[in-house]
Amino acid sequence: MFKFVSMRLLQSIVVMLVVGLIAFGLFRFVGDPINNMVGQDTTLAEREALTESLGLNDPFLVQYGRFITKAVQGDFGMSYRLRQPVSGLIAERFPATLELSLISAFLALALGVPMGIYTALKPKSLFTRGFMTLSLMGVSLPTFLIGILLILFFGVTLRWLPTFGRGEVVDLGWWTTGFLTASGLKSLILPAITLAIFQMTLIVRLVRAEMLEVLRTDYIKFAHARGLSPRLINFSIALRNTLVPVITIIGLQVGSIIAFAIITESVFQWPGMGLLFIQAVSEVDIPVMAAYLLLIAFVFVVINLIVDILYFVVDPRLRVQS
Amino acid sequence: MSDISNERPSFITRFRESDLWWNFKGSPGAIIAAILTFLMIFGAAFANFVAPHNPFDLATVDLFDALLPPAWEGEGNASYLLGTDDQGRDVFSTILYGSRISLIVGFASVGLAAILGIAVGLISGYAGGVVDSILMRIADVQLSFPAILIALLIDGVARGIMPRETHDELAVYVLVVAIGLSFWVQYARTVRSSVMVERNKEYVQAGQVIGLPDWIILVRHILPNVMGPVLVIATIQLALAVITEATLSFLGVGVPPTSPSLGTLIRIGNDYLFSGEWWITIFPGAALVILVLSVNILGDWLRDALNPKLR
């Protein structure tokens, strides 16, 4: 186990290095950062000087090398856009994103899994059909549309919930949390729902599809023959047998919410990493993008590591290898 | 004693006799969904003939017709059934024309992602060990880049290689590749996870004992048994691909705004939600919902139909 995990963490370094390399290869396609960093009166010569001093004229491998050399010393540079150390910026944004992703993942799971089971058990019921249709509508409407509609209804018409931001946060020193204040919690609701809709639909459909197959297996039949309660059969035996693909998808989804909840975060002006990232992209904030992509690479390696470990926990048949 | 004929029946008769067709005939839901999907595809493919206007031909679009409500509303104009958008394009015609891009990009990119992802997932899950590690770390790298950046990269490289003129024809491919690349990991990892479970089952061992090469075992034996989640993801990602296309087009790597796709139309319409011009976004949105619904129903049906036990 120890060996397995440490091997993975070792691999994660390689992953991060590759991500960095590709990142620097593509930054020049994102646009020109200089234009956003200077006013319109700045002369061409000054612009050129700035470009030169930022090293943007160097070949990307040189830029990459410079970045990595500094990064291993813990220095990720300064944001072009916000004139702040990137590491501090990311640390500042991370709690907001993590809280939002976890809540929405939780929502998606807490609703998605039972609904998946229900719709598999009662595939013909009216409720199932209605629910499946509705959830698909939730998927096919773009996130920004859903977000705006939610804002319009709950924020503007009913005025129950805030339309933007994270509300009051409590600073715990190393972490800022919105869980401890009423306004923080209220602010979480709409973005979390917006994010959760897609995840939930995916989970419902996945669980349902897998359940439909598992419910037809002999061991479920034998479990029925032993007179076990439906709760035990459906939730413990059958559900567990559907878990491997479900865990996989959940892992990927949680990862991508943490990484790229871009649209939701910008619709709700949620001060998270997704917002930071999209703004970095639109202003070509290279240091932020670079550090951010490395972080995300690490997040994904860790999440996928956890997922792979969960496979072993869930399915003993997989334990023989490794 | 059985009806063995010497020739192999033609494809059509085989299809008509196949369980799939037989099953299809007995599922009204699937039939309706198939008809709707067909209508959408047909409408898109033959938009030139079906659509009352040609919204992509800007010489025929009149800015003064902009923002007309649907025909049945007070200020509506009978020649614009579903109203017009901010540029004076007929919404109905634009949906038809725009679906063309969206359908191509949607299906092609999801198809690309699925094929790539399934292949990687199968190999990775089956081979295990170093191969698995390498492929999955590549997947991790891929995951770290959102579609936006991939699109910018591909677009940039494509522009670098290709002459200026070809860029517009290229736009669709750039979109397909970019979206396909950013979606494949989902398939790869799910398929891999299922393959890891399946590969130890006896039917796989039986295939090995016959001496079948690995790829046949993978494609013919394991693949059908892991298709369930794949179909679910693919049908859902179709919607995502259409929307992603709109986002990428906004970033300037996709199709130009003068020939908007379904997704772009929804995105444009989004600007008019507050101002009361709901038809610009609602109708294309509804078209997308119908498409996604039908494809999902078809996907569900196919999944059940492919599983002999669920018939």
Add this chain to the structure above:
Amino acid sequence: EVFKWSFQGDVQSLDPHGLNETFTLGFLGNVYEGLTSYSSDLQIEPGLAVSWENTAPTTWVFKLREGVKFHDGGDFNADDVIFTWKRTLTSGSDMKGYGARISGIKKIDDHTIEVETPAPNPILPRELAFYYMMDKEWSEKHNSVEATSPKAADATATYAAQNANGTGPFILSERQPDVRSTFTRFTDYWKDIPTNVTEVQFTPISQGATRVAALISGELDMVYPVPVQDWNRLESAEGVKPLTGPEARTIFLGMDQWRDELLYSNIKGKNPFKDQRVRAAMAHAIDLNAIDEKIMRGAAVPAGLLLAPQINGFDEKFNTPYAYDPEKSKKLLAEAGYPDGFELGMDCPNNRYVNDEKICQAVVGLLARVGIKVDLNAQPKSKYFAKVSPQNGNDTSFYLLGWTPSSMDVHNVLYNLMSSFDVEKNTGQFNYGRYSNTRIDEIAGNVEKETDQAKRQDMVAEAFSILQKDVGYLPLHQQPLSWGVRDGVTLAQRADNVLDLRYVVVGK
């Protein structure tokens, strides 16, 4: 009273010399002040200087205001002015251009200085409005004697980018970039100002719809910009209203007039835009009223000049747009040898100006009607500017741009847009199509130095008439200011789109 407002983005830096950009400087104008300042209608009035005088063509004497305190309690005096001037010349500064307008400052006494300019400069006081004074002692204490460079290596070097200490009416009390900035009223402020606001909360909200929703739901008192199509909504919603007016920003189209063959066109071997008739044909093909009415909801002001009325040097005579006349346009095209029109690629930003992409689309449609088939390439501003800017060799054939002269003076337009592109002289930097007329170049040079207002205006008029005859640019309109405020809040809407908190009064 608490005042909450929102803009679409946050300032990059709190360093008053970090970025020469209108929103940033306007935002910081509530914390920092210059020797002069803008009134709500963009007139120059005394700021930290009580008075000034042009004692010789290149010499100005400024009397500084006495008793002015910085937020940390330090006194404002001549040393601070000199310090500030030197600071703007350091490498990280983006105000070097302004700094260079001064060649030396002599301290006469603590509150009198003599400013030397390298050449006669009639608009120096105007150019000093955004030239914010910093406290020498504070800067030295915090190791911020140099302007923070975007290249800065560590957090200490960027102290001034994250902290502020000005003389303005508001003290920055808390700041989280991109999330929230809070200001409290500076009780020792030297001037009596209308505002009754004691605390200001600023939140950037990037999405227009969210911004509008937050205003309507009562969470904010004022937001901008409001998407123009949402005005109706604001008008019909209770308790809020749109606040509009023309902005000092002109939107226009430019054409590549220097290459011998257009980069993006089907015409090979020659450049149609070198022919004045083609440019004129373009001008007459574009229906500014239609764009105004349908795209801008009637809120834009169709323009004939690259210059808005609020700008010093504006001349109403020339502000009549080219007439919309597609027939004439076709005729001109035929005369020029393009009876069937031609194909053309167009570059357009899609997140820079009000409805920029939509305007471009409309232009494409209008040009299509006279046979010019335009291929639109709309991109976010970073990519757009990277493509069309001179650093990239002005890689465009036809583009849309908007311009507000930062000095609020016509010279800025002559210099940046109308003069020939010249790296040495730094002229024509935003003249992406490289329109060139030697007479205009000459005039631009003279206008800079001319201190006689009437003569100056004559020169300007000549330049305008040349440009108009040449059809060097295709001006579209003055972009509208589009603010949304809660009922009961009164404020001054400045044409440079700056919110000056001094004028904000929050009522019930």
Add this chain to the structure above:
Amino acid sequence: MSKTLLDIKNLIVEFPSRHGDVLAAKNVSLSVASGEILGVVGESGAGKSTIGNAVMGLLERPGRVGGGEVFLERDKISGLSQVEMRKIRGKRIGMIFQDPLTSLNPLETIAKQLIGTIQTHLGFSDADARERAISLLDQVGIPDPSQRVDHYPHQFSGGMRQRVVIALALCAEPEVILADEPTTALDVSIQAQILDLLRKLVREKGVGMIIITHDMGVIAEVADRVAVMYRGAVVETGPTKKILGNPDHPYSRSLISAVPRPDVRLHRFPMVESIEAAGERKELDLSTHWLGKARDFGKSDGPLLKVDNLEMVFKSGGMFGSSKSIVRAVDDVSFDIRNGECFGIVGESGSGKSTIARLVTSIYKSAGGSINFAGTDLTKIKRRKELNVHRRQMQMIFQDPFSSVNARMKVRDIIAEPIRFHKLTSSESETRQIVDDLLDHVGLGAKAAVKYPHEFSGGQRQRISIARALATRPRFLICDEPTSALDVSIQAQILNLLKDLQDELGLTMMFISHDLPVIRQMCDRVGVMSKGKMVEIADTEALFEAPKHEYSKHLISLMPSYTGLMNKDAEQAEAS
């Protein structure tokens, strides 16, 4: 006479399908009283398992009860809702399913599955339930139960799983037990133990039991009455002695006559002259038949297979190789199989027989030793491609027929796959013809080709995998319990076919079975396994006449001779 517990009246079960409805049970009436054991024998695919499922209300869709009634004591239980049925299942009627591998939840330990069931019905505390679970495993003869209880199903051998399934069915002390082939995968000594256990339950607790089996020895040993099923109908019911000794119905008669003799070796198994099917089941003339065309594998000297010091260990317990316990499944085993020989392996359930089969086919990698096949050491081959060259000469019939076929393929494709792949025919139509023919020879009929595996009974599935194995015309065939689920008549047909192939083509076989009479008829030499070791290898007759090793002696002594067992049963009945 004790009271009737379960009474099945005129039960009709049908499986509608696209290719016509299958009537799996036609007016079946059966009953069992408290303290009674009813044996059900009959043709494979006759509908025996279907009846069990129908009684439990667990028929798989699209199957449905088309008529008839089922009573438990006096209550009608047919047509009850799922909620009401749940109260009956497990607690009042316990069912042992035919397929032990797929009946167990692969993700839970045996302990968890047992404890869950025990607690559902008996409300025990965790500790008590665990204790009972362990004692149940002990009763069904699982060695080291306290350790084994924490293992997962895939870590058990076929026979052990079967015993776990029995333990699960028994753990709530049901009033009626439906046992569907409960001992097929068990060696004679464990089988005797299980039968003892069941008999004790019936006699002491007054349980009523229906036991479905193909093993006449088992019937003779435990059943009070016997029902014979044929093509969905019960053709004859009567006391065991009468049915075994003097059956009335022609099918019953032919069935009894086909029981392989344990005592003497015959050249061929006696074939059933079954009434209706007589015309279909033609003898096969290998000299003209496709199967008779030998494939050219080249020649090799010496034994075809030579296994030396083979070792295999399974680690289990910890999650990442940090093994808690090690199972030595194969421990220093050496043997060889000559060209054209049929080598039998018998032995204790869980002694490593299937593991050897898997090692030989390179499904598992051995932990030591060598496997020489036709002169090549398979354990040394690294590349898959090379391995496949050798594998293609081998074939294996898996112990578990259902798991070893791909449930998503039609039977035709399953069987045709190796033919197509090895290009053994020249055209697709020939392939189809051969598949249909093969299906015919394993007694399924060509109609089976368009169906999917799950539409078949246990025995029928086993025949599918036999047909697939034969389709490659292998040089070396490994049979892991090939006929355990087959009724004696089909068994005879198939074993004769194998014998013919051996005679005509020199097919070499490794034949794993618990059925000693079959081993005696089939094999030339036999290896006896116990606890992972090959304890004795001898010529068949020598072994049966004079076993040397202790375990062999024990095994042979328990060989059922049903006449003898009947007497023992009679003695017991008299004693009680």
